[in-house]
Amino acid sequence: MEPLIKNICCIGAGYVGGPTMAVIADNCPQIKINVVDVNEDRINAWNSEDLSRLPIYEPGLNEIIKRTRSKNLFFSCDIKSAIKSAEMVFISVNTPTKKKGIGAGEASDLKYVEACARQVAKYASGHTIVIEKSTLPVRTAEVIKSILEEYQVYSANNNIDVTFDVLSNPEFLSEGSAIDDLEKPDRVLIGGQNDFAIEALSQIYSNWVPKSKILHTNIWSSELAKLTSNAFLAQRVSSINAIGALCEATGANVKEVARAIGTDSRIGSRFLDSGPGFGGSCFKKDILNLVYLSRHFGLNEVANFWEVVVSLNNWHQHRISKLVVKNLFGTVTGKKICILGFAFKANTNDTRESAAINICKDLIEEGAVLFIHDPKVNPDQIAKDLSTEESKNIKNKEYENLSSHEGSWCFEQNIYDAANNADAVIILTEWEQYVNINWDQVSKRMRQPAWVFDSRSIIRSKDVLNANLKLWKVGDGTN
């Protein structure tokens, strides 16, 4: 069948734009895709010869980039010509929480989306289908539409042949499993009215997604479904973390409780892992957006209900830092603490809203000296997140000298070196390589009595306890 769309532009080469377009390019060799971004460094990184330097780490992504880049997938900063030649434009830019003005701290900042709509209006030619891929507040399509329509009227008056359709097509990928999620999505959601636009987008996905999984809704349902899917998932994490705290207090084990709950097929077993609190760029932002929307429509009880999901998450993260301090005899000042994992989850280099940020900041505030390890996160990113430079001169110093480095941190590439003379090891990300740590070796290097705090509950208790280490595991009241 002749493809309805042969040329796509994606604005935003981030965690969504990059992997999503790579998977479309891989499954639709007949379509040419230009991914564009204002961030030149990011575009250069997408174009780097050395695939380990791509701006995003996702299992399976390198292989797809190798197959598609410079064949039918291109990364550039030339936004104008990419829009001009495209029949379909995906908007995949960031939609952070507003920092100031009306709705500050809750509503999404739509300035990047609006800028995209204006760019599309300015540079498009012929008929262009605009796809909202970013996660947006309900009724944002209206904003995009009105900007485009305004231009359409101007174009008609000036004999310029430009027309637009807008669809909502939210993305449901999770970082760390983005390629799998994109290859085998539970569903693809397309919200909109125009039959041709819907058919054109459905045709692209049907190159690899079964038709039964491509759902059509109205545009507002699609926008709301995306926000509420994230809210439901985050709500499960807050629920299980709340129960975890209760387990610790009562001698129960949250893993056993979660297993018992999750085997009820009405509840299901996924998203019931207690951890250090949810992170990532979207859960908090999208729930706050939902809270803002609910308040805007006078639904205060609805807003309060969802707000608690976020406040419980904040409480839980600070609860973990407090219990570390309490167990280390009430003070961590000048003590060395080894932090394992800084990414917000395993298999990604993304640290946005990572629980590690709050927990590390709390411990630094208490005067601890943190030695941080993560297999994929760059130390420069950690410095940005912690708002303090790395104190590289801590390394190689004798333990006794650490007191002069109170409230600082450094990056350590070797897990065992990071544990040298430490009073505690805290696991914050569930990286596979932390599961099989040799706790005997770690214990010999630590200052006794030494603690292991496992906020992901991934290590074998027996191995840690046999190595003469004290252990706290999230949600486990059985020790």
Ligand code: NAD
């Ligand atoms: P990101 O910050 O990684 O990438 C966004 C990119 O857009 C940046 O590189 C930025 O430079 C670029 N950009 C911003 N304004 C631009 C403009 N006017 N022209 C060109 N480029 C511009 O963000 P992300 O994680 O990819 O998220 C994008 C959207 O997708 C958000 O709305 C998010 O909520 C949603 N989403 C994210 C995920 C995820 O797992 N990260 C999953 C589903 C949905």
Ligand code: UGA
């Ligand atoms: C989440 C959703 O899962 C995606 O469907 C959605 O597309 C995306 O948000 C988005 O809109 O950005 P993501 O944030 O990448 O994906 O990662 P998740 O796997 O959802 O994890 C979020 C946080 O919850 C992580 O910190 C993770 O460690 C934590 N989590 C998750 C738990 O603590 N326990 C669990 O059982 C599951």
